[in-house]
Amino acid sequence: MSGPAIEVDDLHKRYGDLQAVAGVSFTVERGEFFGILGPNGAGKTTTLEMVEGLREPDSGSVRLLGESPWPRNPRLLPRMGVQLQASAFFEKLSAREQLQTFGALYGVPARRVDEMLELVGLSDKASTREDRLSGGQRQRLSIACSLVHDPELVFFDEPTAALDPQARRNLWDVLREVQARGTTVVYTTHYLDEAEILCDRVAIMDAGTVLALDTPAALVRGLQADTRVALPAGLLSASDARALPGVGRVQDGDGELVMSTQEPARLVQALAERDRLDGVSVRTATLEDVFLHLTGREYRA
Ligand code: ATP
Numbered sequence: 320m321s322g323p324a325i326e327v328d329d330l331h332k333r334y335g336d337l338q339a340v341a342g343v344s345f346t347v348e349r350g351e352f353f354g355i356l357g358p359n360g361a362g363k364t365t366t367l368e369m370v371e372g373l374r375e376p377d378s379g380s381v382r383l384l385g386e387s388p389w390p391r392n393p394r395l396l397p398r399m400g401v402q403l404q405a406s407a408f409f410e411k412l413s414a415r416e417q418l419q420t421f422g423a424l425y426g427v428p429a430r431r432v433d434e435m436l437e438l439v440g441l442s443d444k445a446s447t448r449e450d451r452l453s454g455g456q457r458q459r460l461s462i463a464c465s466l467v468h469d470p471e472l473v474f475f476d477e478p479t480a481a482l483d484p485q486a487r488r489n490l491w492d493v494l495r496e497v498q499a500r501g502t503t504v505v506y507t508t509h510y511l512d513e514a515e516i517l518c519d520r521v522a523i524m525d526a527g528t529v530l531a532l533d534t535p536a537a538l539v540r541g542l543q544a545d546t547r548v549a550l551p552a553g554l555l556s557a558s559d560a561r562a563l564p565g566v567g568r569v570q571d572g573d574g575e576l577v578m579s580t581q582e583p584a585r586l587v588q589a590l591a592e593r594d595r596l597d598g599v600s601v602r603t604a605t606l607e608d609v610f611l612h613l614t615g616r617e618y619r620a
Pocket residue numbers: 334337339357358359360361362363364365366509
């Protein structure tokens with residue numbers, strides 16, 4: 320199939336006096352892992368719901384796999400997956416039974432259920448009732464349910480919210496595996512660090528608009544921010560640091576000496592020549608710096 324997976328053009332949505340989405344446009348290519356990022360209330364969920372065909376836009380258009388998702392388009396339903404909120408599980412069923420029930424709606428073969436349990440790392444919990452799974456396991460089960468009919472495109476709305484760091488990382492492996500199978504993934508998150516790791520491209524939203532859209536690396540590069548090279552305190556004096564090639568600002572304190580530079584390779588090379596590489600860390604700008612640059616305020620999810 321040719322053509323993009325999603326084409327969104329100038330979407331608007333108002334709730335009473337509140338303009339929740341104010342002119343959002345983007346395109347998602349097939350096979351892409353696309354992130355919609357932003358703080359609470361940015362309009363991510365509303366945008367996603369309009370793209371999924373769950374909410375009618377006030378204006379603007381959406382093409383999903385070449386078709387319009389609104390009004391509800393039965394041709395699209397088998398081709399797309401939407402992660403359910405955990406509360407949408409059937410009551411008192413085990414993990415396997417949940418998947419079997421969703422699978423039966425689409426007539427998928429029984430072996431697909433076990434394959435999905437394996438994919439999300441729940442094979443050993445197949446017989447456990449959904450309400451006895453941990454938060455992370457329940458999130459993984461809801462992802463499996465959205466994939467059981469082998470859709471071309473899946474939508475996940477904050478799949479890693481409220482998970483502890485280990486459970487988040489486990490889920491990243493699942494999300495990567497989904498994309499590796501060729502599925503287009505669109506997801507929302509308010510964790511910028513996570514999006515930087517997972518996404519091919521991100522749309523950064525705030526107050527109902529897309530502030531920036533590109534690969535995380537290009538967004539960060541576009542800032543032309545200094546790289547910070549830090550050394551544990553006591554290895555190099557501030558005046559020696561200032562004399563090194565490519566060094567801009569030098570900050571000494573908090574147990575470390577931090578040098579800002581536009582030429583990190585040259586600076587690290589100079590440190591290596593002086594045998595001062597032990598404990599060195601190199602910090603580049605992040606998407607949080609991009610958000611700060613775009614909005615003038617710190618990113619707070
Ligand atoms: P979060 O990260 O908190 O989920 P979000 O970026 O997904 O936020 P939305 O849920 O799209 O943002 O909400 C955008 C704005 O619209 C918010 O101010 C929210 O309070 C408001 N809103 C969302 N849904 C409704 C609704 N059904 N009725 C009225 N206002 C709504």
